[in-house]
Amino acid sequence: MEGIREKKKRETRKAIMQAAVQLFSEKGFEKTSIEELAKMAGIGKGTVYSYFQTKSDILHAFCEDELDSLHHELTTNANQDIPLLEQMVSLYMSEFHHITENREFARIFMQQTAFPRDVDLKHLQHEDSYLKLLFPLLERAQAKGELRKDLDLLYITGHFYGLYLLLLSGWFRGRVQKEEAEVALEALFRQALEGLHPQSLIS
Amino acid sequence: MEGIREKKKRETRKAIMQAAVQLFSEKGFEKTSIEELAKMAGIGKGTVYSYFQTKSDILHAFCEDELDSLHHELTTNANQDIPLLEQMVSLYMSEFHHITENREFARIFMQQTAFPRDVDLKHLQHEDSYLKLLFPLLERAQAKGELRKDLDLLYITGHFYGLYLLLLSGWFRGRVQKEEAEVALEALFRQALEGLHPQSLIS
């Protein structure tokens, strides 16, 4: 049976997350102080740090929850009968729209995900869930003859992810507007599939 | 003629940069305080902020100087007679080695370059110098028949850059070791050139 402690811990953690989402959305991540957040969650400042190690960890936890639910949604909704290009574009565009919903959240999350201070197991876990989602799609595409079979699946997923990273970065730097994103990503993915070499070079 | 002011400003700026490089290298970026840095540069704390807007701007200035000199070096040393694949790998690997020399520097730099807080003109300038470096290479490759001519050069550079971002991110997350980097990048670039589609699909 669940003791008082476990219950309280769950509730406190939830209260922190709720306060965080509200305040970060309202005032932005940087402008929200931990003390303020703790007050809204009805706890002392120090307590926050027994649930999360750093301020950005709070935001990170939220983002991972979101991404997890997004991944779950994608897995169940995936339509495997459309061409790979469309599948990938739609998949990454879902994530793109999700993540660009709130620039502040996305920035901190991507900064720490793509260029973390330390090598971290959490990142690898997240990556694995990613790969579990993509591999079946790619294997099926290979089976359907849409994808070369002599390539490492890891490199293929990496290839798409790299181009997605480029798109995200382009949006952050103001190079790509939200409305252009899908066209740009599709063009990049098409390039990846068809190759940059002229056909004549492929022996 | 140059007045006392201009001269002092140049010298002070230089002193700040020198102190920054030394301290950031010795103790790391986060562990170095502005007060300490100012002391070593022989000025007051406040003065630092009339030369740089934030702490990470100092590091940023250094990185941009480095990258500029690297780009210059690459431009003059570029050997245009080797295949495009080799050119691109060697070019990006130079940058990779340069940037991974100091993880701390690279992290802050890449976080702010790829996912900046605000859209910033400085980034666009830097990108332009990038493109100026790459476009001639690609045009020449197009002329030599190594590259499709129906593609936007911007998308091609983007494609390579995206894969480079992936490599860097992989290194930061501990997925790719320095020694494996070149092999990985070459594989990715080769994929990009040859395409992920099986040849039979290319009509």
Add this chain to the structure above:
DNA sequence: AATTAAAGTTGACCGCGGTCAACTTTCTCC
């Protein structure tokens, strides 16, 4: 129920990044 150990909470406190009003140095114009 009483006692003690373990787990959880707290806010005063620290060091740092960044600001700004007061101050000093340099320039300009007569």
Add this chain to the structure above:
DNA sequence: GGAGAAAGTTGACCGCGGTCAACTTTAATT
């Protein structure tokens, strides 16, 4: 050269993220 303006410098100060020793609450034991 002197007076006033303009530019540059400074460190006390502020607010915040993060720590920790003292304290409170829950669990385990007899």
